Amino acid sequence: MVQFLESLRKTTKQQTLEPSSLSLGDEAISVVFRRHVNARRLILRLEPCGSGLLVTVPRGVSRARALDFVERSRSWICSQLDKRGRLTHLEPGQCLKLRGIDHEIRHIQSRRGLVTTDPVRRLIHVPGDLPHLRRRLLTFLKAEARADITAACSKYATLMDVGFRRITLRDQKSRWGSCSASGELSFSWRLILTPEYVLDYVAAHEVAHLRHLNHGARFWRLLLTQCPHATKARDWLRLNGQQVHLVVA
Numbered sequence: 001m002v003q004f005l006e007s008l009r010k011t012t013k014q015q016t017l018e019p020s021s022l023s024l025g026d027e028a029i030s031v032v033f034r035r036h037v038n039a040r041r042l043i044l045r046l047e048p049c050g051s052g053l054l055v056t057v058p059r060g061v062s063r064a065r066a067l068d069f070v071e072r073s074r075s076w077i078c079s080q081l082d083k084r085g086r087l088t089h090l091e092p093g094q095c096l097k098l099r100g101i102d103h104e105i106r107h108i109q110s111r112r113g114l115v116t117t118d119p120v121r122r123l124i125h126v127p128g129d130l131p132h133l134r135r136r137l138l139t140f141l142k143a144e145a146r147a148d149i150t151a152a153c154s155k156y157a158t159l160m161d162v163g164f165r166r167i168t169l170r171d172q173k174s175r176w177g178s179c180s181a182s183g184e185l186s187f188s189w190r191l192i193l194t195p196e197y198v199l200d201y202v203a204a205h206e207v208a209h210l211r212h213l214n215h216g217a218r219f220w221r222l223l224l225t226q227c228p229h230a231t232k233a234r235d236w237l238r239l240n241g242q243q244v245h246l247v248v249a
């Protein structure tokens, strides 16, 4: 038994390949290796919503060879990054789409108090010390998301004559919202970065699931009756949804 465990540990260790990073101009991307026993060749994939590069490594191929493959694929990686768009960091001077509208992030060193917005000049003022800017801005965005989502869900719950238990905010890459059979709703906080009608549609969609926990004809009839901009919002998410994930939280 001890011997078996020892050999298992050894195998596990061999399977783990230390991550690396690749610097491309002013952007450094993380490189994660994943050993795959069924893979026949080295495969590169730019994570759709993140800044990382995923390398599938077949059995018997060393980390050094995988890393060499990454180096030789620089031009392909650059073209993929160009296609994907630039990352937005929560830093002064960066542009953030608040409710789908460009806002510049401004740091106010001397001021204490809350994060505020100037909708006319399209600015987000973040007071306090610079090292706390990212955290404070993120807290603000999530609070704004919660307020807008709660208001939209309450509106649709009244219209559709249903009740919901509570709202949870998440940061899932694969879904904008979800609804459980027990009446709990969850949403991506990143909806605050989409136009207002998109957030409104996602709220309507999840609240409609409280009536029909499927995507059947009756579900769509209810949703389209109460939320006429549903199709337009779905198109927006299909075309632009990925962009929202370029904000590095």
Ligand SMILES: [Zn+2]
Residues within 6 Å of the ligand: 205, 209, 214, 215
């Ligand atoms: Zn659904």
